[in-house]
Amino acid sequence: MQQLFKRANESLYSDLDNYATALRRIVDALPEARRLCDRVIKEVRLADALLAFGSGPQVIELKQIIFHIGDLWPFREHGPTRTAGFSDEIAEAASHADQVRRAIGLLDRFSDQAIASELRICFTNMIQYFQDERRLLEECHARIQPFSTNSDLTRKRLNLLIATAEARLPESEDRRAAIQTYSEAAELLQSWEGGVPIDESGVIILNRCIGLLGTSSEVFGILSASTSASTA
DSSP states (O other), rough: HHHHHHHHHHHHHHHHHHHHHHHHHHHHHHHHHHHHHHHHHHOOOOOOHHHOOSHHHHHHHHHHHHHHHOOOOOTSSSSSEEEOOOHHHHHHHHHHHHHHHHHHHHGGGOOOOHHHHHHHHHHHHHHHHHHHHHHHHHHHHHHHHHHHEEEHHHHHHHHHHHHHHHHHSSSSHHHHHHHHHHHHHHHHHHHHHHEEEHHHHHHHHHHHHHHHHHHHHHHHHHHHHHHHHHHH
């Protein structure tokens, strides 16, 4: 049992370390992605204002494109982030960039070349912002994917550690501390599955995670010593 417990504890330590690194990067990166979306919206508003001075069928088509582009992912307006990956947002950024490229092609038929030149600047900026956003989200997606694939195994390890402490350790402060530490880890896992907010709550969750990483090896030492003493 002790060897099984040791392997589970070491694997859990590695899991928590990887998750903390991934979540820290996500918390740092997503506000920047949201700012990029805000910059897109500003360019959309400018393009819409410019199109008010245009005429012709291409104006209607361009207005439809920028209206669609303006409907960006909800995390631009709201705090929570996902811990299951960002494939939908990555695909959206790529799709919107393609729409903007199509809009640039329509400018060749625009009657007022002065307005067309300003619109081209707007659309070129949008493409750059979408590309930057996509790179950020792809990095976040790659970092958090191990969580998506390993969360069930991590939960099993936590359950084993809690059950072992409850069943094998005598009642003591050390036992209660061990159970509390792993129970907090289980709560963190549940928080991650629900999404970590990009605000003070998210920072608190990450700080708790880092604290658990610092104590997990100590907790194992407590359990090992107590188990050895109880079997002597």
